[in-house]
Amino acid sequence: MEEASIKKLQVLSFFLDQDCFGAEISAIQEVIEYRPITRVPRSPDFMLGVINLRGQVIPVVDLRLYFSLNVSEPTVNTCIIIIDVKLSGESFALGLLADSVKEVVELDTSDIKPPPKLGNVIDNKFILGMVEYNKLLIILLSLARIFSDDELQHIADGSEPSETVIEESDGT
Amino acid sequence: MSKKTVVAPKELTVANAKQSKEDWLAQLSEHQHLRLDLSEMEEIDTCGAQLLWFFHQCIIAPKTVSFFGLTEHAKRALAIIGMQDLPLEK
């Protein structure tokens, strides 16, 4: 267990289906309103398509589909979170569809608890930790890991998100 | 005032400069004003240009000469030897 430092973390909280997630704002460029997405045919279904952001063509990904969560129709609260990612040394922008965006919260790193080994909503390796904030459980996402070179390579190659093999400690 | 319009030949060069000079001066002896129509003139060399310049600058009053119909191509050729200011009828 590392020594808890008095570091602060600024996190944007948002909802995918019923669950609240958080992502560190350093990678987040901006949040925009939902707008019609142009479908790109013959691509994986969690890659919704592309949008026009001030003249740039930006892809939009549906993490709900990516993580096999429940998907519902866009509502007035639906947003697209624009983040910066890197693939093979090339930087580009990517949009994440969110059912709603809450707020930017400042957290003490000491409040972050590691995720339980099993029973998680999404794969462990994408989770930085869990935090309780105002009675809400926020699952902190590691954008860096979700959109790491390896994962992005997977996406670009058209495969499903890789699964971590969880070792059963209570052996059979 | 009696005017005469003459069409300058398709080529105005050392080959026909002498003939053209004689023709045009002949016209001037019978008329007051000579109008030279340059619209058919496609080829011009320095000798031909000199002739035009002569008719522009050296004709003694009261006889006068004017030019019109200069093509873009001919204009460029004249510009190369410094005769771009050959006055054309308005």
Next chain:
Amino acid sequence: MDLLNVFLEEAREHLNALEESLLVLEQSPSDASEINTAFRAMHTIKGSAGMVGLDHVSYFTHHVETLFDQVRKGIIRLDHASISLLLDAKDHVESLIFKESSNEMMAISEQLIHRLQDIAPTEHAVTPEAEIPPSQLDEGEGYWRITIAPDENAFVDGFDCMPVLRELQSLGDSALTVGWREQPQQESFDPLKCNLVFLLLLSADVSKDSIHDAFMFVQDDWQIDIDRLSFNESDKLGDILQDIGAIDKAKIEAIQNSKPKLGELLSESGLVSEKTVDQALQQQAFIRKEKEKTTPSQPTIKVPSNKLDRLMDLVSELVIVHSAISQVSLVNDIEALDTASEELGRLTAELRDTTFSVRMLPIGSTFGRFRRLVRDLSRELGKQVQLETYGADTELDKVVLERLGDPLVHILRNSLDHGIEMADVRQAAGKSSQGTIKLEATYESGSVKITVSDDGGGLHADKILAKAIERGVVSAEDNLSVHEIQNLIFEPGFSTAAKVSDVSGRGVGMDVVKTSIEALQGQVTIDSVQGKGTAIAITLPMTLAIIEGLLVRIGIEYYVIPLNTVQECIEEQTTESMLHQSTRVINCRGDYITCINLRQLFHVKQDMPKLQQTIICRAQEQQFGLSVDEIVGQRQTVIKNLSPLYRHTTGLLGATILGDGNVALILDINDLYDSCQLSDSYENMPAETPPC
């Protein structure tokens, strides 16, 4: 930019010019203008090298220049051996300038100098200029006053002033005044005698020699004076008038003491005609204008590439914004906005064209490299080959041109290595012993077409087929047409050379060429007749970033088809097979054409309308069709790259932003064509015959 960098850039240009001239001279040894170009290149490098302190370069090129001077004077005639030596010398100068010096290089310099001197013995008088140390050479900023008084018999002797004057004026900014040597009399004027004198004021960064060279073909009896202008003296009107011989010094001095403007006085006094004064004033204005400039004007400006790129990006953005405005105006029907929008559209298009033309370079700028390649390689292989080039003026986007280099080199190497036969083989086949490779560039409906053709042995279909079967690319049972067999060379990993020769390069095959060309959104095709020759044609779009596109709709989705691939459009009734199959065959005017139902291929969800529009496109000299719901219209399309996330999605070239702000996807015609070739349904479908 410091002096050394400027020198390096210009040196490269001069060296390229020199090489090109040498290659031309090999075929036409007495071509005076090429000899001149070569001489000037060496002369300029010699001088400028001296100015930046590269004394050894200056020293070496001096000897090359000496040889050229002798060629110029007709003392030496160029032949293959001397051209080879000169090319070696040129290569050496290049090494001296761009590589670090070493003892080895010095030794090479001395060797080459000896060989040069063998051909051009310096016992012939070396002109004094050649001995002047570099720093005193007549180089650098130049303002010149050139007076030309042709001999009166110039016309009848067949000399015309226009070529000379044109050449001089092309050297830089100039002002030309023409006058009479002797004012002609109306009656006594002899039109066949040249009575003109010219005064040319020239602002150009050239040496006196360069100016002298313009008069090379002119008779010696023309009176020519070339003087460097020194501005402190010459903008005085009086001096100018003196120069044109309109007045002499004494008279000027007599008048100069009064206050009013000299010009007025002179013409009033009748000493000088008004016309002459006007001309002199013009010259004065010219000189004053030149004086104000701190640097002499250049005919061209060097611009850093990234600034051009930025400019192009801005222009592209402007095109998109204009579409948006156009859309607003369309929807809201505001007349004033409509007019302004149209005007904006016009200006934007012109701005786009002009900006893009700045990035265009003539393909001829790369031809030099190829000429050298053909020459060296043909010698190495012991074959006699000549390269003919056409369409050097054809312009291409700079980036496209750069990326075209390697594929063309590879194609040429193939032609030399495998295409053109040895001289005896050719003769036995009834051909001339010298083979010809033609490199031709032309414009063809919005694209540039570059063809490399040779009169060699052509592709050997059986060899290719055998190799393909061996490699498992095709099976022995496949019934392939000759054309299809020839296209097999584009398959990856294909090489019919028994061993990969050094000449054609290792592991680089025609498949790499094809991929490179397709990455430029171009196409490459091959046409060969065994025994006669081979022609490879590359078609490229003229610019990468903005194309003319055909906007189409399938369901609620919009796509753009590059217009330069579109041949025609046919309307058809929707049939059952269209609903279920992604490809089908139609019979159009007797031709069987495969069509892709994009709706099925792209899994479009909406219902299919009763009518389908099928657009016949051309890819790799083959036709195929694309069926859509509606053809919306022609649009200027700015190509935006699709995110790297989509790099494995085929069939799409990129995306574009429409006037209403929505994104439309641009179809990759090559990809789509390839995909429909692989489709099984090709063989099984009965051909439908739509009204064509």
